Amino acid sequence: MAMAILGVSITATLLPAQARNVKYMVSIPNTLESEQVKAKLDGSVKLFFGPQAYANDSRTIASMNAHGKMSIEFKADIASCQASFADALGTLQNNAKAAGADAVVNIVSYFKNGPVMSSATEFECRAGSNFSHVMLKGELVKLSGK
Known part of the structure; x- marks a missing residue:
């Protein structure tokens, strides 16, 4: 009996x-x-995705990364991806406000060491067995005229 259990354990590993x-x-x-x-963002920080235009005379304060992660357990993959995106945007917004920025520009998505997805219309999300992940990069800026 012990040999059978050992055999099953080895096979499983x-x-x-x-x-x-x-x-x-x-x-x-x-x-x-x-x-x-809508629940995560308060509108105090403007968001510009990928190649979207913004004021040329803006002052860059910092660059940052944000990782959104959400459980898939009771959600469809896309709904979980949207929640992960909201989580990452909330992080960008909060860090921008803390740094005195009023916008995040050049927001791009990526996954781990993969290529960057720069788009004004789409972001990359990865759905695993338990969680969805959205990774964003952006520049915290102070827009001109403020």
């Missing part, structure tokens, strides 16, 4: 893990209208 890593490209405009984003 040798099987490859069934890790899930599904890539989604999610709409930024639709997500900005979601309840998750």
